[in-house]
Every structure is written in structure tokens, then in C-alpha cells.
Amino acid sequence: MPGNETKPSSETPTHIALPAPTMWPMVTAFGITLLVTGLVTNLAVSVVGLVVALVGAVGWWRDVLPADRHEHVPVVPPSERAQPVQVAAGRVEHLKLGQAGHRVRVPAEIHPYSSGLKAGIAGGAVMAVLALGYGLIRHGSLWYPINLLSAAAVPTLATATTEQLRAFSSTGLAVGIFAHGVVSLLVGFVYAVMVPMFPRRGWLWAGIVLPLFWTGLFYGTSKFINPALAGRVDWPWFVVCQIAFGMVTGYVVARSERIETRQTWPLAARIGIESQEERE
Amino acid sequence: MGAARRRKPKILRREGIRAARATFPLTQNHVNPARISKLKRLGLVVAGGTGSWAFGADSAQVHSIANIFKPLSAPAEAVYEISLLALLVCAGIFLVVGSLLAYAVVKFRSRPGDEGTEPPQIYGSNQLEMAWTAIPILIVFVLVLVTARTTADVQNHPLPEDSLKVRVVGHQWWWEIHYPDHGVITANELHIPVSSRDQRRPTALRLESADVIHSFWVPQLAGKTDLIPNRANDMWVEPYQTGTFLGNCAEYCGTQHAKMLLRVVVETPEEFARWIASQKAPVVQDSSAQAGRDLFFNTSCVNCHRISGTAAEGVFGPDLTRLMSRSTLAAGAASNTPENLRLWVQNPHTIKPGCLMPDMQLNPAEVEKIVAYLLTLK
Amino acid sequence: MAAASSPTISAAAEWKLPSKRKVGLICLLATESALFTIFVVAYLFYLGKSLNGPYPKDILSPPWLASVALLSSSVTVVLAERAFLRGNLGRFKLMLFVTIALGVFFLGATALEWKRLITHDQFTISSNLAGSTYYSLVGLHASHVVIGLLLLSLVWVLSLANWVGPEQHERVEMLSWYWHFVDAIWIVVFTVVYILGR
């Protein structure tokens, strides 16, 4: 398509109507300023201000009543007009499927977001079961791990004794379910979007590397995030739970059917991709 | 005495953390020994790392560097922990995002020969955008949990019934301090007892204001809380080291906001009891200063100042009953020496320009007399 | 000129955008609503917090008649606008006049109420928190009534001189929107001041 097509000059008007210059808005503004200045100086100033503002307002009205006043500005001669936009001489590079970096920048296929949520639920459930099992076996209490998790947000639990942690706490349960649920869902979601970005061995990333990574992060900060947990945590168990979570979540995500992203659809509504020529 | 908590000597950083994790006393996190050299770690201590680094302080020691990362009191410590977390998280984000930015800037700069070609036009990637929405949400979620805990922990902290109660009233530009249970009124210098491992001795502060908004801030003891007219606020401190802690009014309150300083003297329980007793003891009339005394009571000083047991009942200015027991004058504007006192009575505005005590226009002889009298207010 | 673009979309395609005046007025009303919200919040916040009398419950009584007058003026302004649209200028002038009269009646009632409160009940803006919030909120509303009345009268006078033609329809419509807004605000103010506030 010829990009630099110019409208025929006959279409260009010789004059263009623009709002006429006027001083009344300025006069009105000045009047209002004087009006309020009078409050802090002398009432006479206010009186003058009122008069000026009224004069300005009337003038302004007369500018717009019955219809806005216009001024016809002549159009500059063609020589002084903008140059037509030129077609660029250079070339535009394209990303090809399979090219380095392509996958991250323009994924061809992704897992549906819903699979992430499902995976989060599944992984979260497995992790919860493991953690509860740990609580039962080691402490003879289902509530212990829940309370320990909630101690991140509940001050009474954070300073509770181990005995108290074993007992049922309704706040503990509510906060625990909420926190565990939110985090599991979010992580599941992140998995769904990120796993396809890893070149290969998704399971390794999802099941081992990432869980170990965040366990490391938590290890470094647990004292501040959740001192109660930090003081009692059984790290091997903790790691096992995380890996179980990662494996399950990763698996559920990977199992889901991939969908083609809109990025690869040439005329799709939102996102374009350069590899279309190649596909065509 | 044994009550003044002696800090363990410095432990190396990593050991410190490990030791902390092993022995972290959950029920009394105010005696957490893991606090060693956090500061060094953060590389913040460049200006004067002296002051409170001396362990085994005594009440005379002045903790003049009010570093919030060196808390010496329970609420400040709770705040410190979450602060450190926030700092670490933010530093982490900064490192990651900052390096990505730096990488992009270096890697993708245009090079000679690039003219004329345009890079591949990428319009976005839902996936990446989702990832960098979800991950920050996760981080924020964690911060929110911890914030909820610490906020509730500090604000709704149950204090023992018998903890010391103090009422602090902010004035333009000084602090009025009441010990309602002891009937003591003083100003600008708050005396409180120190807590120890086996005995909590927190102090509950009730904060009010007589005029505009002020804020009570002694960084090493607790975060700040405002003193608001027509509204009472509560806060508490529980220091575990003795010494004098410096603080400031932290809400702009007019001309001399800068010189509305605050000193908190943390003492052993014995010292504190002695101090309270001395404040309560009846005022001794020192006859040597009779002339000054008469002058004081015949000048309008009495309209603004109170001296307990006398006709001076003014409440507009600080209580002067035990003026000489304080180490500074006019909320830390000057140290409390006879010369400064003389200067002050002569014309307060040379020391604290704009303060609300008027220049009384006294002649030097009168000043001399009044100061002689004031010097007897021990 | 060149920017005249890439391939034309289709010369026939409709390209219609909303009217400037309407969007502008909606923005203005949004701003005004925000302004009123704050005064209403202050009113509610200070309900029952006055340290001394006179208290609203002893001295305020709902101005039913004035409220009915103001609300019915919303109807008359619609009638006026319809008449204008149909070109029935006589009726337009009449209904406009009725609207103005109703507005003036409302203002008069407010003025009398204020007079009674000030002279009889010693209830002024500085007597207590109730006074401050009451006069500021009702006064803010009244000032909007005044502005509305000024504009309505302007149109009325111009129409008497037959200077208002059909091309002004949108302006007239905007004015009636504004007047409706003033009425709607009154419903809020009335509820807050005379119903919740007592």
C-alpha cells in the first residue's frame, strides 16, 4: 500500500476556523484572584476584583453567545507544510520460531491459565496432606502445622508455646487456609505461565529447582517472616513438602493441553508476530 | 544489680544467625541476642559507630546515635525485625530488576551498523506479563502477613497490670511528663526502669497534646506515635539496656519544632525508685536564695510555671520543681548549666528563638537572684 | 498533508464521538460530587460531637414545603426543555419562569430558616460543630442553587428577548442537567441534615 499518499491538495482548505483569541478568560481569572486577595488585604481589593471578574465573565459570555467566535486562519503555502512521511529504506528484523530468545519473547504455545489454578489447588492439597501428616506423626496434632503457618500473621500464635500450637485455633485455621490457598494458587498460576518458558526438562525446573530456590529464600528470611516456624521447622520435611508441591503442580500444568498463543496468529486482535510469513 | 542486661559480645555474622535460630526465645523475643552487628552488615554505620556499641552500659551513657536498626527495646525490636525483612526483600527486588535493566541497557544498545534496520517488533507477551504480575503479588502477600502480625503485636500488646504508667503531654515546644501513680510531674526528661530477662518492666505511655500535633519518637525504644489534641494515644516501651536515649518531636509543630528534643533515661529499678523518691520528696526551702525566690514569686514567672508546694501553679510552661535534676534546658535546647540558665532567664530567645516563654526584661541583678533561686530547685 | 494516514478505513465508516458539552458537564458534576461528598462526610463525622448547644435536634425542622418546591422544579425544567425542543417558545418561557420561581422560593425558605436559626436560636456557624457543618453544607448547596438560578434567569431573559434559538438546544439541556444535579444533591443534603442529623 503506498504509505505516502497525500490527500489531493484540492481537499486542503484555504482557511481553517480556530477559536478567536480573547482576553476575557484572563480578565476573569485576574478578577477572581483579586477577589480572594481582598480577603487577606483590604475589602476594596475584593470589590475591584468582583467588578473585574464580572466584566470578564460578561466578555466571555459574549465570546460564546450565541455561538463560539472563530477566526479563520489561512493555511500556509504548500512549501511550508510538513513533508510527506517517507517509506523507510531499512529493513525490519523478524523473530523466527525456534530462534534464541523467541520462546521467552513470543511464546508460540502456552498452558491455559486455568490449568495453573487447578495445578495450584492440586499441589497445595498434596502439600497440605504431607504437612498434616507430619503434624500427626511428629506432634500428634493436625492443627500444629496449620497454626505454625498462621503464626506468620497472628501474633498470639507467633508467641505461643508448642503446646498451644498443638491445640485447635479457629483464627489459626482460617488464616492458615487462606494463606496456604492464596500462595498455592498464585504459585500454580506462575507455573502455568513460566514452565513453558524453560527450554527443556520442565519437570526439573518445576519439581526441584524452583522449590529449592524458594526454600532457600525462605530459609534466609524465615526468622522475620515467621519466627515461630523458623524456630521449629524440620527442614528436611519442609523441603520434601515443597518438592512434592512443585512436582504435582508442575505435572498438572504439563498435562494440560497447550493452546496456541494469539502471538502466532497473524491477524489476531491483540498481539502480532513476525513469524507469520514463515508459516504462510 | 544484675538487671541491666549485658549483651553478649559480638558474634560473627553467620554464627549469629544460626545461634539465633537455635535459641530464638519465642516467648520473649525482646531478649533476642541475634541482633549483633546487623548494622555492620547493612553497611550503615559509617558515622560514629561508637555510642551504644559499648556493652554493659550504665545509666549515664548517652545513646546519641538513634539508629533505628539498633533497637534496644521490645517494640523497637519487633519493628526492627520486620524492617529488616522489608529491607531485604526490597534490596532483593532492586538487585534483580536493577541488573535486568542494566543488562538490557548494555546488551541492547544500538551498535554502529545498526542504522537502517529495525529490531523485531514485539508487541507483548501475556505470559511474561502474567508472571510479573503474579510474582509481585506473592511478595506483597508475604509482606502483608508479616505486617499484620507485627502491627497487631505492637499495638495490641498486653502489658502487665503493674507496669509503669506515664502521661506525656506535648506543648509547643516542650514535653510535660506525669507519673500519675506517683504524683510526680516533670518535663522533657522521661525516667523509666529497664527490663531484664526475668522481669518485664514495660512502661505504658499515654500521649496527649495541649496545643498542636507533636510526635513522640525515640528511635531506639519504639516507633513514633503522635500526640494529638483532643485525642489520647497509647504506646509502650520496654528497654533492655540502661542509658540515656535521645529522641525528637517528629511532627512539625511550629517555629521551634527542631528544638523539641526528648531524653529518656533508662535506669535500673533501684535507680528509678531512687529517682521517683527524690522527685516526690518535699521541696526544701533554701534560705540562701530567699531574694531570688521573692523575685520569682513577684514576677509573672508564677503564672506559667509550677513549683510544687508553693504558690507557683502555672501550667503554661514546664514544671520547675526539680529543674536542676534535669540535664538540659528547654527541651534539649541547651545543657543545664548555671550560665545557660542565666542566659535563658535573661532572654530565652537567644537560646531558643521564637519559643513561647517571653523575654522578661529583667536587669542583670534580678537575673542573678532568680537564677540563684532556680539553682536551689534540686 | 501526509499524516493523512495509512489506508483509509472505509470512507463511509461512521466516526461519531460524544458531545463535548455533555462530557464536560459530566466531569464538572463529578468534581462537584466529590466536593459535596467531603462536606457530607464532615457532617456525618461530627454528628453529635458538639460540645455545647444549640443542638440540631432542638432547632432544625425539615423544610418539607421548600423541598417539594425544589424537587418539582426539576419537573418544570424538563417540561421547559421539551417545549423548547418542540419549538414552543411561549411554553418554554413559562416553564422556565416557574422553575426560577420555585428555585427562588426554595432559597427564600432557606434564608428565612437561617434567619430564624441565627436570631432566634442563636445558632451560628461559630456556635459549635453542628453549626459549622450545617451552614457549610446547606450553604454550599444554596450557592449552587444561586448559580443555577443565575443561569436560568439569563436564559429566561435572553429568551424573552427572543435571542435563544433552536441551535442553543444543547446548552439548555445542559442547564437542565445541572439543575437536576442541584436537586439530587438536595435529596442527599436533606437526608443527611434533617433526617440522619436529628
Place this chain on the structure above:
Amino acid sequence: MPASSLNPAVPIPQAAAAERPSIPSILHEWVTTTDHKRLGLMYIMAGLLFFVISGCMAALIRVQLAFPNNDFLPPQMFNRMFTMHGTAMVFLVGMPIIAGLMNYLVPLMIGARDMAFPRLNAFGFWIFLFGGGLLYFSYLAAPGLSGAGSAPDVGWFAYSPLTGKAFSRGHSTDYWILSIMISGIGSIASAINVIVTVITMRCRGMTLMKMPMFVWIVLVVAYLIVIVLPPLTAAQIMLLLDRFLGAKFFDTQAGGSAVLWQHFFWIFGHPEVYVLILPGFAVATEIIPVFSRKPIFGYAVMVGASVMIGFISLGVWAHHMFTIGMSAMSNTFFATSTMLVGIPTGIKLFNWLGTMWGGKIRFKTPMLFCVAFLFQFLCAGLTGIMLAVAPFDWQLSDSYFVVAHFHYVLIGGLLFTIFGAIYYWFPKATGKLLSEKLGKWHFWVFLIGFNLTFGPLHIAGILGMPRRIYTYDVGRGWDVWNLLASIGVIFQAVGILFFVGNILWSLWKGKKAGDDPWDAWTLEWSTTSPPPPYNFEVLPEVRSRRPLWDLKHPTDPDWKYE
């Protein structure tokens, strides 16, 4: 009137070369103009003027604080200094420069001839200017014409009851109220104008999702102004009633609440800071793609994030009030909502990163400022998150850490992008390029100065230094940091001198810009530099977000992919 002198956007003597109209006639033309381009330039010039004035005040503040126990400024004068500095920087520098950019660019970018209400636009400018004048007039006349005169000294957020008659006698506080109130009217007027212009005057084909990002963000800004300025005005009216008619709104003796003012002020004040930063984002979102040679990454998400910021920021105001003793619940609520703002903001930051990623970045001066902006804003946002953690804020609030935080956003964020914007659009407005060499000097010297000033102040805050103190004692560990900060100001001032010098020099001898010096893609680059009064002879028509890209690359047009 000869055509050549009608040509707008000529704040330059040279432009009038042809006929040399007399000075009064030029003046008359500028004063009576309703042209959005001239008004935009006048806004920006007025803003820069106020910037230099209040920047010099900041320099005086820093001189006073360079050493402990310094007595360069007496306390009251110092207090007036920071009040006027803060107030002017926010209301008379930030706001008008933003209004100027919006005015100048919006019609050009959406292919329109003017703003929707040109006269209202002029009114907005003049009332802002007079309002600003009124604020400074207080130096001469505050206690009433007969008195000695002095400016307000209540801080830029003017907490009651310090502003009540009992504690602030004379009229200085009234000057603060009145001048801010009337310039606020101007801001509302120009915001309404922007909204109406964007909604009703887009050129053919420009649907909302095809507008340049700048226009989108500016739309959010205008909406925020319309919603949040009235609360300030309302609170100021109440304060005026208190001060003049003895009303009791903020009179704590009569049962009034000191906290209510804080709520009202920050309901305005917090969104206000986003009003200030969002145009910075808008500028960055135009400049970064052009100099990376790629379209903006994730347009739709960027739009969504801007709108989210506009919404969330309405619900976070009480993070300025963590120390007033709210309940733990409220504190947690506001901490949470505040941190949530970080998320859409993060999205923006990452999308800029995504835009640069894989591009071919050209480091011209506008881009340099934007890159520095990215780093500094990252820093500033993260210190914001620290402040949002309520307990941390109990320590940091009202300390120099806060001062450092907000200068990092306001200077590192807003001012840097404003500089970027000026370097980027100056050629459009004047037809002359700014000198790259002087521009780089300006950039580097200012960058060093800025970080030298405000980096150390974080540490002063951590060491317990409260803000708004006119002096401090030795031995508190603050001396070094303050001295460094004060030294930094020298660099900043030199940087600004380079900037001013650059403008003057380039107006006089700058290279000709041509229509499209940056090889950019939005409509303003398709007309002449400076544009004619009517912007476009024929109103353009677009099919994509980058109409000029489509023209330049007919084989790879955007509209195929969007």
C-alpha cells in the same frame, strides 16, 4: 494579521524574523491566545520559572543544614522556606508542567486542532499563574498590607490545628489556602478539558485502544485530578471558615478533630503524588519505545495498569497517617492497599524493560533521562514499599528517609522524565534541536548531584533525623550525610545551569529539527516543527497505535498485528 506571526509555538525572537512585529503586539498575542500549544508552552515556562525559584529555596535549606548548629537561616525563615519550597514544587512546578505537556501534546497526538474548551484552557492557565503569584506575594503582605509580611510556615500539608487562628496568626496561612485553592480551580479546569478533548476529539480511526499510551495515561491523570482536587478544596474552604468566621471544623478546643484534616488532605494528597508521577510514566512510555525502536511492550496491560493505579491510589491515603494511632486493623488495611499499588507500578516498570529488551537502544539525551528514571524510580518505589510496611513507617515516618523517598520519586521520577520530555519535544515546539553535548553534560552533572543529595539522606533518616528541623546538634551522626547532601546541590544547580544554557543556546543557534528528528511514530511528528496554529491542514486518520510506523513500513504495518 500576517500569517507568519500567527504561527504559534514561537517563544523565540528569531521566529518573528519576517516582519518583526512589535513587542507589545507579540505580548498581546500571547496573552489573548487560546491556542493549546502556546498555553502549553506558557504553562511549562511558568513551571520552570517557579522551579528555579523554589529550587533556590531548596539550596538555601541545604546551606542551613550543611553543618550542625548552623545559623544561616533563623528558624521561622527556614520553616517558611520549606513550606514554600514544597508547596511551590508540588502546585506551581509539578502541576503546571504536567498541564503544559498535556495541553501541548494531547491535541497533536490525537489529531485534533485544539482543546475542547480553548477559552477555559486559557482561564485555567491564568488563574494558576495568578494563584502562584498570590502565594509568593505573601512574602510581602502576609499579615495584611500594613504589616511586615511573611510567607506561610505550616508545611506543605498544613496540618491543623497548627493552621488554626490560635496557632497561626496573621494572614500567612490564608495566603497558602487561597492561592492553592484558586490554582486548584485552574487544574480542575484543565483536567476537565483534557478528558473532554480525549473523549470527543480523537481523529478518525483512533479508538480508545489505539490512542498513544501518553494520551491514555494523561486521561487517567485528568480523571484523578477531577476526583481528588475537590477534597482539598473542600478542606480548605472549611479551614477558611474556621479562620474567618470562627467555624469549628478543626478547632480541637471545641471538640473538632485534628485528624479529620489529615484524612481530607491525604485523600487528595496521595492521589496527587500519582497525578505527579503518572505523566512521568506517560513521557517514558513515549520515549522508551522510540529510542528502543520497538513498540511499547504489552499495550493493553499498560493501559490496565495505569487505570488500576488510578483506582487503587484512591484507597491508600492513610499510609501518611500510620503514626496517628489508628487501630491495628486500619493500619494493616492501608499497608496492604499501599503495597498493592506496587503491583501495577511494577507491571509498568517490567513492560518498559520488555520494550528495551531486544531493541536497538539509541542513547540520545531524552533516552538517557528515561533510563536514569527507571533506575531511580525503582529505588524510590522500593523505599515506598518500606514505608508502606506500617511498623517500619512508625520509625521512618517524618524522618529524612521520607524526604529521600519522595525526592527520589519527584526528582528521580518526575523531574527526570520532564527533562526527557523537554529534550524530546523541544524540537517539535521550536523547530530547533537541543544540543546533545550540553544535554549530556546536563544529564550527568544533574544525575550525580541528585544522587549525592538524596542518597545520603536515607541514612540520615535511618539514624533518626526528623524532617523539617532547622538545625541539629553535633554528635547524632547526621553531620556527614547532611554535608554530602548539601554538596550535591551544587552539582544539581550546575546541571540546571547547563539546562538553561542549552535552551538559550539552542534557540539561538540550534540545529534545525525538521518534522521528525527522532524517527518517531505518533501523529505530532507528521506535522511541521513548530506546528501551524491549526496543527494539521487535513485532520489525519489512523489505523493503528503507530500511524507513522505504518507509513514508514508499509510492508510491516502495525494494524495487521494489533
